[in-house]
Amino acid sequence: xxxxxxxxxxxxxxxxxIGLTVPTLLIIGNKTFGISSSLRHxxxxxxxxxxxxxxxxxxxxxxxxxxxxxxxxGGLIAAVFLKNDEPLxxxxxxxxxxxKQGVTDFGDFLPTDIxxxxxxxxxxxxxxxxxxxxxxxxxxxxxxxxxxxxxxxxLSNLQWPSLVATISFMVGGFIMTWLILPFLLNL
Amino acid sequence: xxxxxxTDFSKxxxxxxxxxxxxxxxxxxxxxxxxxxxxxxxxxxxxVSWFRIQEMFRLESFHMYGxxxxxxxxxxxxxxxxxxxxxxxIYKEDIVIAxxxxxxxxxxxxxxxxxxxxxxxxxxxxxxxxxxxxxGVVSITFLSAVAGTWFYGFLTSKC
Numbered sequence: 001x002x003x004x005x006x007x008x009x010x011x012x013x014x015x016x017x018i019g020l021t022v023p024t025l026l027i028i029g030n031k032t033f034g035i036s037s038s039l040r041h042x043x044x045x046x047x048x049x050x051x052x053x054x055x056x057x058x059x060x061x062x063x064x065x066x067x068x069x070x071x072x073x074g075g076l077i078a079a080v081f082l083k084n085d086e087p088l089x090x091x092x093x094x095x096x097x098x099x100k101q102g103v104t105d106f107g108d109f110l111p112t113d114i115x116x117x118x119x120x121x122x123x124x125x126x127x128x129x130x131x132x133x134x135x136x137x138x139x140x141x142x143x144x145x146x147x148x149x150x151x152x153x154x155l156s157n158l159q160w161p162s163l164v165a166t167i168s169f170m171v172g173g174f175i176m177t178w179l180i181l182p183f184l185l186n187l
Numbered sequence: 188x189x190x191x192x193x194t195d196f197s198k199x200x201x202x203x204x205x206x207x208x209x210x211x212x213x214x215x216x217x218x219x220x221x222x223x224x225x226x227x228x229x230x231x232x233x234x235v236s237w238f239r240i241q242e243m244f245r246l247e248s249f250h251m252y253g254x255x256x257x258x259x260x261x262x263x264x265x266x267x268x269x270x271x272x273x274x275x276x277i278y279k280e281d282i283v284i285a286x287x288x289x290x291x292x293x294x295x296x297x298x299x300x301x302x303x304x305x306x307x308x309x310x311x312x313x314x315x316x317x318x319x320x321x322x323g324v325v326s327i328t329f330l331s332a333v334a335g336t337w338f339y340g341f342l343t344s345k346c
Binding site for chain 2: 003005008009010011012013014015016017018019020021022024025026027028029030031032035036038039040042043047049051052053054057059062064066067068069070071072073074075076077078079082084087088089090091093094095097098106110111115116117120127128129130131132133134135136137139140141142143144145146147148150151152155156157158159160161162164165166167168169170171172173174175176177178180181183184
């Protein structure tokens, strides 16, 4: 059994678990699934600010912080106890294209030639690690949710604004991947 | 920025279902457990992988489309069942899901998030799982995302 769990999980297993998170959170406490909100609650909780956007009772939303701390712990548990020993299998065409664009490390979840402490102070590392993160935090809050809040929760509840948001996420990603990333990878 | 931001403040990111029941803090541990299962899934199904996100945006793998597509189908069926059978929470309260109201932020913000998603290879959930899985430098990406969220709050408060 443990051997089976250690294998990479197929897409449908992950899809079912992620989909079932929606009713689980509703039934155990009337919570609507969403992750990017946690970033806002952290601002409200940790940063001394008078900004009205962060001026609310974040303690009522602390379930969300428990949830994301769980996601962190889950990542830790999976990496320590359930690690798959095989290298990551990615599509050949993606690998070929990324090699052409200058990615050299394919051994782990992230290319460590870009995402590492030593590359943080290079221009390329700074763009991928710091600037990329900033766009994620700014964009999700501006959009009122991320992949979980809009693409999973919103679409599950058949909300058309969430469909608009999801399409926008994908369009943004396509623009970056096809038009901008080849340039950024060569910084 | 939107003119209806006051209403956004109340709805966006807020739980609208104020429960009358007061629970001690450890009741929130159930969300921690759901989060742990979620985080394990993110790593084991390689959703935390930068390469999987590149494959998705390059349309060279079905994996992520399968994950999100299955998630949405299961989610839609679940929500329909909850509504049809008026299923209540374990505390016998009615389940209420707020409608999302449209504003242009979903387009502009969505595009900006999409740009960032393809760079970092992570939406907010996988960021937490990546740090847990030992990619310490992603904590900088995470702090930067918090800064981005703060900057959005700063702009909406000033404009």
